[in-house]
Amino acid sequence: MSKVKKHSDKSAPKGQIRIISGQYRGRKLPVLMADGLRPTTDRVKETVFNWLMPYIQDTNCLDCFAGSGGLGFEAMSRGASYVTLVELNKPAAQQLKDNKALLQADSIQVVQQNALDFLKNNQQNYSLVFIDPPFRKGLAQQTAELLSEKGLTDDALIYVEMEADHNEQTMPSHWQLLKEKVAGQVIYRLYQNSVV
Template sequence: MVRRNPKNPANRNTGRGNASAANAGGGSGFVRIIAGKWRGRKLPVKNVEGLRPTTDRVKETVFNWLAADLYEARCLDVFAGSGGLGLEALSRQAEQVTLLELDKGAASQISQNLNTLKADNATVHNTDALSYLSNKGQPFDVVFIDPPFRKDLLSDVISKLEQNGWLSHNALIYIEAEKELGQPVVPTHWDMIKEKHAGQVSFRLYQREEK
């Protein structure tokens, strides 16, 4: 179950960055933590091919949706990219965060940023997300899914999360995808509770109910 804070009612994996993390000329950028104990911190991000920017405005909206549900929650970031969503969840008192990222450089940078923050309640796996989720898992309370565009990965991720025990009874699942994809096909016991669009991106929040 998601626990609430009583005090505060081309790379297969790389999908997400930050608006400031994508430099057209190459090199590195940064990811900014919006709120929580590390509010305002800027952390370096590798400029990896396929790292798709997510604006701070979108991130702020998503975490406003999740504000009451992150306290002591176990979170899974499936296509971690810059690690921006996982880091934000940690800053907002998530109990534990697992991040999956295939690109070695991006995964290494996330690990370095966690060391900088002295965050010992997060784990980075330099791995293919679909292979990782093919195994039986332990349930997570909040799951972030932001796959690279036009790679046809979303349906497989959703199936593996559901079939292999990665979701808690009332898990919250955030999905960000290209607007042209339309509304994704999800299990009938996932209720969409939030939806918004920004530019070419659509992002939605689902609440799972045990079958």
Template sequence: MSKARRQKPNKASSKAKATNSIRLIAGKHRGRKLPVLDAEGLRPTTDRVKETLFNWLMVYIQDSICLDCFAGAGSLGFEAFSRGAEQVTMLELNKAAANQLNENKAQLNANNINVEHTDTTQYLSQPNTCFDIVFVDPPFRQNLAQQTINLLANGWLNAGALVYVETEAELAAPTTPENWQIIKEKKAGQVACRLYQLT
């Protein structure tokens, strides 16, 4: 998963150090490794799942406006940037993780990445920018995927937008608006991956 499991930062996470890394699979930064905090609950999206997702998005990612709702290690947002997204906004509640995202952004000279240290549900409570591609990969067992879907449907998505949702494999598919069509679906280990498109 590409996020911190805890919804509130704790003392341990604030002192965490970057001892692990994520790898960018493709694009202009292909093969580049970026440091990831060794913090409790922070587990980046695996290369296997990430490769499947970006194969799904291959024809859509170039010049897209992307939102990573629970950025964590930034695995999805940085991959989107590397593959040609025009703008990427990353939301992350854990302050230490958000700081690491900003450090990695600087390493890549990624001026078109915006890191927001914020609570995702609060951020989405008042619509602002509309997005072409949204990643919803939240901490498990907090009902955040369903909450986020409900909020995104309130004016955050461009026509034809794509929304990737990752949940626990044992859960039923989340409830989505009538104009969200599921176009891809896969289960990999403990996670279920679904890609929706607005019709």
């Protein structure tokens, strides 16, 4: 019986993400190919981090739907001082912990929890937030609403990725749209929290 289990573990589908730049440049990290997990493509990631380059140093970063951790690990590699990865899927969260250990990245925290529940109980303010939730569940707007109540520094940057054909989810009125781009089925935007 243990042989069967061992075989199924080995055959569990895995992919990988690549860290594009910074301290861990070129490192490849294994990721689970879990249902609904869509690692941000290198092309999109490169654009996003070009947008963020002037601001990322020493940020306190939150990745709300971490999945593969591609955005959070990239932020850490490029100079974020602390990164919190929130992921509901237990095996995916375990893979994030394994990759944290692989990189020996003590400034990364992995939280296995529903992102909305995490935000409801959050006591920290983040200066950089990634919102890249599973599609077609309205989670981007729900997450933004919770963050706008608490959890952001006054000038925080917020990256939001959602499906291009379902982008009527509205963001808080005090979030200023800085950048926007469409890549295939995905629309991605960079906002700044502008609390007067």
